[in-house]
Amino acid sequence: MGGVDVGGASGGRRKTDSEVNMIPMIDLLMVTISFLLITAVWSHMSRINADAQVPGPPRPDTEQTPQEPEKTLHIEMRTPDKFTLIWKQGGTVVSTVDVARRDNVIENNHVKEVHYPDLGAKIESEWKTTGQHRDATDKKFDQAVLHTDNETPYVNLIGVIDAIYTPKRDYGAGGKVEKMPALNVTFAVN
Amino acid sequence: MTVQKPGRRLMHFVPLHFVHKKVTGGGQRPIAAGLSLTSMIDFLVVTVVFLLMSFSASGELQVAKGVTIPKAQNTLDMIDAPIVAISGRQILVNGQPAGNTQAIEDSKRMQRVDELFNSLKQQREHWKQVYPNKDFPGVVVLQIDQDVQAVVVKSVFQTAAFAGYPNVSFMVNQMPHASE
Numbered sequence: 001m002g003g004v005d006v007g008g009a010s011g012g013r014r015k016t017d018s019e020v021n022m023i024p025m026i027d028l029l030m031v032t033i034s035f036l037l038i039t040a041v042w043s044h045m046s047r048i049n050a051d052a053q054v055p056g057p058p059r060p061d062t063e064q065t066p067q068e069p070e071k072t073l074h075i076e077m078r079t080p081d082k083f084t085l086i087w088k089q090g091g092t093v094v095s096t097v098d099v100a101r102r103d104n105v106i107e108n109n110h111v112k113e114v115h116y117p118d119l120g121a122k123i124e125s126e127w128k129t130t131g132q133h134r135d136a137t138d139k140k141f142d143q144a145v146l147h148t149d150n151e152t153p154y155v156n157l158i159g160v161i162d163a164i165y166t167p168k169r170d171y172g173a174g175g176k177v178e179k180m181p182a183l184n185v186t187f188a189v190n
Numbered sequence: 191m192t193v194q195k196p197g198r199r200l201m202h203f204v205p206l207h208f209v210h211k212k213v214t215g216g217g218q219r220p221i222a223a224g225l226s227l228t229s230m231i232d233f234l235v236v237t238v239v240f241l242l243m244s245f246s247a248s249g250e251l252q253v254a255k256g257v258t259i260p261k262a263q264n265t266l267d268m269i270d271a272p273i274v275a276i277s278g279r280q281i282l283v284n285g286q287p288a289g290n291t292q293a294i295e296d297s298k299r300m301q302r303v304d305e306l307f308n309s310l311k312q313q314r315e316h317w318k319q320v321y322p323n324k325d326f327p328g329v330v331v332l333q334i335d336q337d338v339q340a341v342v343v344k345s346v347f348q349t350a351a352f353a354g355y356p357n358v359s360f361m362v363n364q365m366p367h368a369s370e
Contacts, residue, residue: 046265052351150341
């Protein structure tokens with residue numbers, strides 16, 4: 001079995017060589033591997049965040065100053081052939097751009113994946129030119145509002161929200177800068 | 191482990207020369223093979239290290255029966271929050287029934303789900319009793335089947351917001367980025 005020869009047997013003294021018994025060590029490793037394999041998690045669940053845009057409670061102690069409304073990106077997915085990206089400031093339309101809609105559906109074992117790479121790329125370029133909260137020290141995020149019809153399957157919604165989260169920005173929190181989605185998504189009620 | 195001279199054994203008169211001859215090879219290549227323990231232990235240690243690094247002590251969230259979760263790339267890590275599952279037409283809050291989506295699907299209009307609203311409100315009040323000095327995070331995780339219609343998703347989303355959960359997360363299967 002395994003051992004370490006450190007000499008020291010001269011002069012009639014007891015040898016200081018030590019011998020490691022490998023059998024319990026291998027047993028321990030085998031048991032550890034078995035335990036870790038049995039408890040292993042192979043599918044990793046994650047989440048995609050959305051915000052219902054609920055205003056906070058009124059603060060009577062602070063004076064309310066009128067603020068200029070921020071630009072919000074509205075994504076229309078009501079038509080089967082195109083997405084429409086509309087930047088609005090309050091009720092005013094700032095710009096409008098259409099993106100061809102190609103539902104890139106991959107079905108594997110009844111699990112569907114829908115990707116909109118063109119939409120993601122366009123939203124990223126739009127945010128880089130028009131987005132207002134791009135600095136790492138900025139605590140606020142630009143808002144995206146998703147307009148969809150009532151029959152759209154959930155998997156398509158996730159595909160569009162995934163595309164909306166394509167642009168990333170630096171976000172400094174507690175002295176640590178990390179990459180965060182640049183836009184915050186909510187649903188239009190109408 | 192030292193090798194010791196064997197003591198007396200039973201049936202010692204039975205000649206076992208053929209065994210000895212077979213094992214030692216009898217002048218040819220022996221069939222007894224040595225196992226290199228060093229490489230085996232190296233392999234086991236590397237396997238243990240890999241499995242330990244990918245080990246998750248928090249376990250895995252159970253997906254409700256009949257729910258197929260879609261995949262997405264730009265995701266965030268899961269958080270500990272109440273889970274609202276839509277399985278078929280039934281709505282479950284942490285595995286307990288909390289209404290159904292029949293009325294929404296029939297009317298094709300967004301509407302509040304009262305049972306879900308009451309259940310979430312109850313969860314929120316319970317949380318506030320347990321943590322009286324903390325701010326309520328207002329986070330809920332929706333576990334929705336891939337084929338559920340948008341009107342149901344929006345109704346549940348709005349109901350959760352009304353019940354005091356404005357931060358709504360959609361559970362997805364994480365998919366690696368194309369660049370990874």
